[in-house]
Amino acid sequence: MSSPVVDFIATEARFGARNYEPIGVVLSRGEGVWVWDTEGNRYLDCLSAYSAVSQGHCHPKILAAMVEQAHRLTLTSRAFHNDQLALFYEEIAALTGSHKVLPMNSGAEAVESAIKSVRKWGYEVKGVPDGQAEIIVCANNFHGRTLGVVGFSTDPETRGHFGPFAPGFKVIPFGDAAALAEAINPNTVAFLVEPIQGEAGVVIPPAGYFTEVRELCTANNVMLVLDEIQTGLGRTGKLLAEQHEGIEADVTLLGKALSGGFYPVSAVLSNNDVLGTLRPGQHGSTFGGNPLACAVARAAMRVLVEEGMIENAARQGARFLEGLKDIRANTIRDVRGRGLMLAVELHPEAGRARRYCEALQAKGILAKDTHEHTIRIAPPLVITGDQVDWALERFAAILTQDFS
Numbered sequence: 368m369s370s371p372v373v374d375f376i377a378t379e380a381r382f383g384a385r386n387y388e389p390i391g392v393v394l395s396r397g398e399g400v401w402v403w404d405t406e407g408n409r410y411l412d413c414l415s416a417y418s419a420v421s422q423g424h425c426h427p428k429i430l431a432a433m434v435e436q437a438h439r440l441t442l443t444s445r446a447f448h449n450d451q452l453a454l455f456y457e458e459i460a461a462l463t464g465s466h467k468v469l470p471m472n473s474g475a476e477a478v479e480s481a482i483k484s485v486r487k488w489g490y491e492v493k494g495v496p497d498g499q500a501e502i503i504v505c506a507n508n509f510h511g512r513t514l515g516v517v518g519f520s521t522d523p524e525t526r527g528h529f530g531p532f533a534p535g536f537k538v539i540p541f542g543d544a545a546a547l548a549e550a551i552n553p554n555t556v557a558f559l560v561e562p563i564q565g566e567a568g569v570v571i572p573p574a575g576y577f578t579e580v581r582e583l584c585t586a587n588n589v590m591l592v593l594d595e596i597q598t599g600l601g602r603t604g605k606l607l608a609e610q611h612e613g614i615e616a617d618v619t620l621l622g623k624a625l626s627g628g629f630y631p632v633s634a635v636l637s638n639n640d641v642l643g644t645l646r647p648g649q650h651g652s653t654f655g656g657n658p659l660a661c662a663v664a665r666a667a668m669r670v671l672v673e674e675g676m677i678e679n680a681a682r683q684g685a686r687f688l689e690g691l692k693d694i695r696a697n698t699i700r701d702v703r704g705r706g707l708m709l710a711v712e713l714h715p716e717a718g719r720a721r722r723y724c725e726a727l728q729a730k731g732i733l734a735k736d737t738h739e740h741t742i743r744i745a746p747p748l749v750i751t752g753d754q755v756d757w758a759l760e761r762f763a764a765i766l767t768q769d770f771s
């Protein structure tokens with residue numbers, strides 16, 4: 368359990384780059400929706416590592432698959448075939464209805480890979496003049512932290528002093544189909560967008576937005592790239608968030624819960640010939656598609672379906688949302704969510720969301736503030752109705768306090 372000699376928080380602060388500002392809790396164990404700190408205190412995890420631990424902490428079947436594979440073979444590089452990659456392809460294609468798969472590691476790498484692929488598609492298939500490809504993105508987007516990706520962020524914190532950045536991106540407002548129609552030109556190769564903007568504070572676009580977006584992209588031969596790294600794999604109560612509007616992206620990005628939190632695994636999925644433009648030597652990753660990652664991802668996808676986690680996310684998400692809406696507190700400005708991707712936005716006068724998260728911690732709930740005034744709530748998809756009610760009691764107690 369706890370080591371009496373190491374002050375974990377102080378030691379992190381002394382040696383580590385200070386690029387995070389964690390809540391003051393040191394975790395040492397997790398199981399299902401619960402995590403324990405080094406002193407043995409138990410918390411309900413309402414962040415799930417930003418939706419990477421959707422299947423619950425240390426899911427026994429994913430753990431078993433990982434250990435079994437780790438004993439046999441972990442990494443071959445793509446210089447050789449391995450006996451897990453083909454099965455991973457087959458199973459992720461069957462699950463998502465995709466034709467082609469590109470395995471990567473982090474979410475940001477999947478985004479970068481999609482950008483490279485749609486540009487290549489633009490030049491080789493659509494016929495865009497070399498070097499002229501444009502990609503449309505949305506204001507307040509979050510697609511990761513690589514240089515390419517932060518270059519088209521609109522958050523000064525995210526992009527400040529990291530430039531110069533690559534050209535070729537056009538920013539439009541989120542949820543505004545008319546703005547997309549106006550921004551598309553003959554050199555537009557793709558529209559890259561999150562179905563629900565997670566890091567921006569769980570921003571849900573107006574109903575019908577993605578139906579219009581789909582029509583515009585099809586009409587203009589523009590690839591619709593949906594970043595489902597956070598919304599995908601059951602988080603919103605459907606396998607993919609695109610299903611809420613009955614549309615299909617041309618390119619879908621998955622990550623986070625693709626491994627159930629055991630290992631970085633991401634994937635670019637495509638329904639057409641975008642990935643078909645990549646030929647040997649043109650893109651790659653030492654770890655992408657490694658047998659350990661594939662075995663873990665296969666188990667993570669399997670338990671998601673077999674254990675009914677997607678349906679549970681819809682059911683418990685509705686219960687959680689209703690319960691939050693029932694809390695009468697003048698600290699609350701808005702409550703929103705889809706499935707188990709929920710947020711409580713506080714009135715600016717109610718004080719910083721961080722204070723509320725610290726108060727929740729004292730009551731046994733770990734949640735994370737986003738953007739000063741919003742508390743994000745995203746527990747593992749295995750949460751039960753009783754656990755939702757337990758959490759709601761504590762949210763009600765905290766939200767009716769005033770920390771301004």
Ligand SMILES: *Cc1c(COP(=O)(O)O)cnc(C)c1O
Binds near residue numbers: 417473511565566598
């Ligand atoms: C987390 C996230 C990413 C980046 O994933 P990393 O694994 O942190 O690189 C990209 N897009 C969205 C929508 C995300 O939530």
